[in-house]
Amino acid sequence: MRTEHRTAPRRWAAALIALTATAGLTGPAAIAEPAPPHFADGHGITVVGQPEWHSARTFTITVRTDQVPEHPVLPGQVSGEHVVMVTLPDGYDGTTRYPVHYTLHGSPEYPNAVQNMEITEAATAGVPLITVEPDGGGRGWYTNWVAPGSSGVQNWETFHLDQLIPLIDDNLATIATREGRAISGHSMGGFGAFHYAEHRPDLFRYVGSFSGDLDLLNPEIRAAVTASTRWDGAGTPLDPTEAIFGSPVWPNDGIWNAQSPAQHVDALRGMGVAIYAGNGGNLLDDPVLAIAENRVRETAVVTAANLAAAGIPHDFLDYGDGSGWGEGCNGKHAQRACLQADHDDYVGRIMDVLQHP
Template identity: 40%
Template sequence: MTRTPHRWRRLVALLAAVVGIVGTATAAAPAQAAAGTGAPPRMTDGYGLTQTDQAVGDRTDFYLTVTTPEVAGKHHIKIILPSGYYDDPARRYPVLYFLHGSPDDPIQQNYPALTMSNAMITVIPDGGARGWYANWLNQNTPAGAQNWENFHLNQVIPFIDANLRTVATKKARAVAGVSMGGFGAFHYAQDRPDLFSQTASLSGDIDLSVDSMDLRLAVVASLIDAQGVVCGSSSGACDPNNDPYKPAVDSDALFGTPYPLFNADWRWNAADPSQHMDKLAGIGVSVYVGNGRGVATEPEFWLEGASKHVKDRMDALGMPYHYVDYGDGAAWGSHCNGAHNGGCWEQDLLDLIPRLERAFAS
């Protein structure tokens, strides 16, 4: 049966009610106090970024607040330096860019594993509640300017290279992300393979094709604020006054129409990581996912299918990759239950970070 856009919109609302917005998850346990004492290093404005407040935190674990013409509002950039960063002023470090999920914030990325490396810098830029790590097609919505890709790739990366002792090369740069950030990590590495040597998806929305229409509709739900619709029609389902997806925008704001009629959704297909895995040739690719314990109301259940689609594409291309499907999480750390949450992502990072260190050092 051919579905009209109106039918798709009803499915979007249903999806938001049943599985929630993909990316909302239980936070990992707070990190222990970072090594070192004293104030964060002073950073110099540039590349279109203006700091609006003093950095918050200590000298190795802190965040900045910046503005940029590329994206409306103020934005946090969290930075984690190796504990020995100040011991050798001549030493330079590779960088992991870690992209958060929806509707999270860099400050909330307190996975202990992110502080474990003494061999690399970790940078966590703001991706918005539903920025989707892309330059939106429509810049004239109530959300204002939404050029997230320009912000991260053209501004944050050179800003970090100018202010910190980085190794500013493709070989020494990785991008990884959780949920919405998993999409961002693959999308950025595909758009700019000259910038990154490693990319990783942790429970990522890495298939937005019609093969994973459930995930595409979850993206749409975040745009049109289907959560607000559900809150407004359900008693006690959620707090409509604490809605991170306000203001609502049109379903076409991000990549044009999402409805697969007469190839009208071609921009979604162009941005879909699963259809362009060939662009990651020569880049180290890692995929981590669970199975949501087989429960269809658990987002991880749907993300497992998306990850399998990507694996099939890589197999067809003969690409090397690191793929972990930890199922119900029983063998993947004591805090992982196979669901879409920080306990599983912490275990993913415990596996990923040493592998990145070895790749950087090779």
């Protein structure tokens, strides 16, 4: 295990202290570009919106799935329609095959937020890598819900792992093996990335968490997840507090324990692992986001300790107050400068390992 303490390279955060937050809720405006590949239906997914360019390298598709036929929506979203954002490498011609990086957004956030697109494009400029950011819902938590209410079936994990990945492989020139696939995520998405990698280590060669909620045994994280079901800022309609992982109270909290990434790291053996977190920096400077980052860092510490105890190599990028990590980063949660530095570093790491042209 290598822990790196680097001094050289709103919304949900209040509820972590209420819940986790991300920035940039607005999707990018469409611009005219040549049409990318046509997407065919398959694997339980129906393509209801063919690719629409948002920049020279990034387009979105809109799909429906029988695994999440309706879902709590944020303003502007349509229940049951899921936007997937794809960033292609420079020079993509449909014949050369590229590795794919799946990156998962936080809560409450849109997969096609302008910030997400810009961070991805900056981190992958000149890199032979396809990036896919699927819709994870305002509070989907990248899992199959155990007791959904009026929202109905919410099988986010099945949607992403069993349907979306093969759909992408069918319609884009990908290296469709474990050696050509990585996953990461921010905040709620960091949980999702580790959760998915632990459940399906056959799919991913590398996993990364950017200030992720990795420890479901942590009472603050449990409070954040259950609070999300009753907060319309994470989507409407609202759901029962036990909808996602069941009761969080012992002795009925078995699903929380079973699905917690921090305690099930053994499945990551043989996989590249990178964990990123700050300490929140100056508490007087945006205390909500400072506290939020400080608390999710505790879940990173627990996860790293369990990885070390299991003898699993990993990198803990523990960048403190952000000094020197990224220009403008001061260690806060969902801070663009910190996230850009996280992505820049992670892309470099995965490209050292993934098969690519």
